[in-house]
Amino acid sequence: MLGIVLDLVIIASLIALAIQVVSGASLFRGIIHFIVMGLTLALAWARLGAPDLAMAEAAIGAGVTGALMMVAYRRLVEITPDHNPSRTGSRSRLALPIAVGAGGLVGLLGLGATLSDPEPGLAGLAVLEALQDEALGNPITGVLLLYRGLDTLLEIAVLLTAFLAAVAVTRREDLDYSITTRDPHTPLVGALLAIIVPLTVLVSVHLLKAGSHDPGGAFQAGAVLAACGVLLVLTSRVSASSQSRPLIGLGIVAGLISFSLIGLAAMLRGEPPMALPGMWAVYFIETAMMLSIALTLVLLFAGTESLRRNQHG
Amino acid sequence: MDNAALYVLAAAVLFGVGVYGLIVSAHLMRKLFAINIMGNAIFILMVAVAGPIDGAPDPVPQALVLTGIVIAVSATAFALALMVRLYQETGRATLADDNGPGNDD
Numbered sequence: 001m002l003g004i005v006l007d008l009v010i011i012a013s014l015i016a017l018a019i020q021v022v023s024g025a026s027l028f029r030g031i032i033h034f035i036v037m038g039l040t041l042a043l044a045w046a047r048l049g050a051p052d053l054a055m056a057e058a059a060i061g062a063g064v065t066g067a068l069m070m071v072a073y074r075r076l077v078e079i080t081p082d083h084n085p086s087r088t089g090s091r092s093r094l095a096l097p098i099a100v101g102a103g104g105l106v107g108l109l110g111l112g113a114t115l116s117d118p119e120p121g122l123a124g125l126a127v128l129e130a131l132q133d134e135a136l137g138n139p140i141t142g143v144l145l146l147y148r149g150l151d152t153l154l155e156i157a158v159l160l161t162a163f164l165a166a167v168a169v170t171r172r173e174d175l176d177y178s179i180t181t182r183d184p185h186t187p188l189v190g191a192l193l194a195i196i197v198p199l200t201v202l203v204s205v206h207l208l209k210a211g212s213h214d215p216g217g218a219f220q221a222g223a224v225l226a227a228c229g230v231l232l233v234l235t236s237r238v239s240a241s242s243q244s245r246p247l248i249g250l251g252i253v254a255g256l257i258s259f260s261l262i263g264l265a266a267m268l269r270g271e272p273p274m275a276l277p278g279m280w281a282v283y284f285i286e287t288a289m290m291l292s293i294a295l296t297l298v299l300l301f302a303g304t305e306s307l308r309r310n311q312h313g
Numbered sequence: 314m315d316n317a318a319l320y321v322l323a324a325a326v327l328f329g330v331g332v333y334g335l336i337v338s339a340h341l342m343r344k345l346f347a348i349n350i351m352g353n354a355i356f357i358l359m360v361a362v363a364g365p366i367d368g369a370p371d372p373v374p375q376a377l378v379l380t381g382i383v384i385a386v387s388a389t390a391f392a393l394a395l396m397v398r399l400y401q402e403t404g405r406a407t408l409a410d411d412n413g414p415g416n417d418d
Binding site: 003004007008011014015018019021022023027030031034037041044045047048049050052053056057060061064065068069072073075076079080092094095096098099100102103104106107108109110111113114115121123124125127128139140142143144148151152155158159161162163165166167169170171217219293297300303 | 322329
């Protein structure tokens with residue numbers, strides 16, 4: 001009973017927040033509502049028995065997307081200080097019927113699938129049976145790396161492509177430093193970083209290691225690590241640089257390269273491609289992916305292709 | 314899962330709100346919000362519809378949604394970069410409507 005009430009509260013908040021996001025008065029408020037919606041969605045994932053998704057949503061869906069939207073908004077404000085766009089554009093009379101129709105279609109599809117006494121998914125059944133003999137206790141990591149490895153590989157490729165495309169359309173001379181804190185030399189900033197940076201690294205490594213048997217994994221860990229990088233950019237410990245660095249380039253492609261090479265090496269042994277040789281490969285690939293994901297997200301946030309370190313006391 | 318039907322309905326409403334926002338918003342960032350809301354609605358639908366297996370949730374749709382979340386943030390990041398560049402070039406963060414420039418022929 002309490003569970004249903006909780007579900008209803010979560011769902012009501014989600015819908016109210018979504019309406020606020022698309023119809024709110026100011027763009028900035030829209031971003032805030034979007035982030036809160038992401039966090040509420042994380043609660044919904046937890047209620048749906050998906051703790052991995054809850055973590056990913058909180059870290060990536062709400063955190064990273066929110067940070068990216070904030071920095072994009074900041075760049076708009078930079079160009080036009082009183083950036084206050086008109087609320088709505090085309091007042092299409094068809095908008096409401098189309099929206100109701102689309103929502104109704106989704107609801108019909110979903111209710112049809114839910115109420116018709118669904119069979120358990122055969123693929124999921126096979127995964128759960130097969131994974132009982134494996135050292136991987138988290139079936140989601142198992143699916144991502146052992147059974148749908150190609151999907152995960154392409155996902156890393158998509159992230160890399162999006163990054164390259166974003167760098168390509170970003171105008172270099174406009175790399176602004178206005179997103180950083182005004183006075184990076186205050187002792188408080190140093191003390192804050194001295195506490196938060198090691199903690200974040202610890203949490204992300206724990207999430208990575210836990211990912212093989214408990215909720216967690218490379219994506220969640222990478223997003224947490226990216227948050228640490230965003231903090232370093234904001235406090236101007238590292239800042240955008242137009243000079244390309246081999247180490248950063250290597251870090252961006254580390255996940256893709258190591259996953260591809262280990263996956264292709266399976267063919268030399270006469271196994272199907274993407275078959276992983278053992279648990280060491282799972283840890284190796286996850287670590288490389290975590291670093292690549294984190295670095296790519298930080299670079300996307302900074303809107304640059306490379307970073308340099310700044311010396312502060 | 315007894316709350317599956319509830320979340321399916323929530324996904325339907327969220328998708329509708331997303332579609333509405335996508336149509337009526339002029340600003341590209343608002344359109345991005347709306348697209349993300351639509352994506353989230355579909356993610357909820359995928360996980361809610363999947364029946365549990367022996368009491369445990371089905372890992373396959375969850376893995377697919379996890380992939381989807383990362384793809385969504387990648388696409389959003391690229392779209393935001395495009396929007397900023399468009400604003401730098403034209404001073405607008407909206408798309409031309411049908412009788413605007415680019416459709417004069």
